[in-house]
Amino acid sequence: MSLTFDIGARLLYRDALLLVIDKPPGLPVHPGPRGGETLTDHLDGLRFGLPRRPEAAHRLDRDTSGCLALGRHAKALARLGKLFAGSAVDKTYWAVVEGGPDAESGRIDLPLARRSDDPRSWWMKADPAGDPALTHWRVLGRAGGRTWLELKPVTGRTHQLRVHCAASGWPILGDSIYGSGPRGGSLHLHARTLTIPLYPKREAITVTAPPPLHIADAVARMGG
Known part of the structure; x- marks a missing residue:
């Protein structure tokens, strides 16, 4: 990723409170201990006349692509934070x-905990004593020993x-932490759609991000 990339071209939705962008894979959302380029370096390009840059309202992994919601100011971030924390946002x-x-469909109900006590580590594990974690899944296609899942x-x-899929015996393709993917490979995980009930008297906002090339190629082989 280059500091010259056009973040405005990745804007999917904009209103007075909310922006949704299509985050590219390989770009961390927030600065980490090792430094390097992050999405934050580009957010001044999305101020659209406001005095401060927008900020991410939730997290996406560095190697995950797709819909990322940004609050345009402090009040917007507070409102979005409550929606995401309360599971009101459909992802x-x-x-x-x-x-x-x-x-063809099912659910994974498997508590998760950190692998390490090191606060800098984000690696997780399935742990009966961990925090509750629930994922619903549905098969969208199959081919060549791989499966395309919603x-x-x-x-x-x-x-x-990533942990739920790996613990179920079908790790996400390209996952170098929980699967057999090579370090620096392409993780096949994409935040396809966000539905956000941001305004009480209006319909929820639904935004969809196109898949990046490596995922588009993979799902095309499965009829996508």
């Missing part, structure tokens, strides 16, 4: 996994979809 992901489930997380735990 739909696409994933291409190695192998796949036998059934994933709908009810909770929002760190790395929830």
Whole structure:
């Protein structure tokens, strides 16, 4: 990713409170201990006349692409934060996994906890004593020993979809932490749609992001 990339071209939705962008894979949302380029470096390009840049209202992993909601000011961020924390936002992901489930739909109800006590570590594990985590899934296609899944997380735990898929025996393709993907490979996980009930007297806002090339190619082989 280059500091010269056009973040305005990745804008999917805009109103007085909310922006939704199509986050590219490989770009962290927030600065980390190792430094380097992050999405924050580009957010001044989305002020649209406001005195401060927007800020992310939730998290996406560095290697996950797709819909990311931004609050345009402090009050907007507070409202969005409550919606995301309370599971009011409907989130739909696409994933291409190695192998796949036998059934056509189901749920994964598996608590998650940190692998390490190190506060800098985001790696997670399935743990009966961990925080509750629930994911609904549905098969969208199959081919070549891989499966294209729709994933709908009810909770929002760190790395929830990646750990849930791996613990079920079908890790997400390209996952170098929980699967067999090479370091620096392309994670096949995409935040496809957000539905946000931001305004009480209006219909919820639904925004959809097109898949990046590596995921589009994979799902095309499965009829997508």
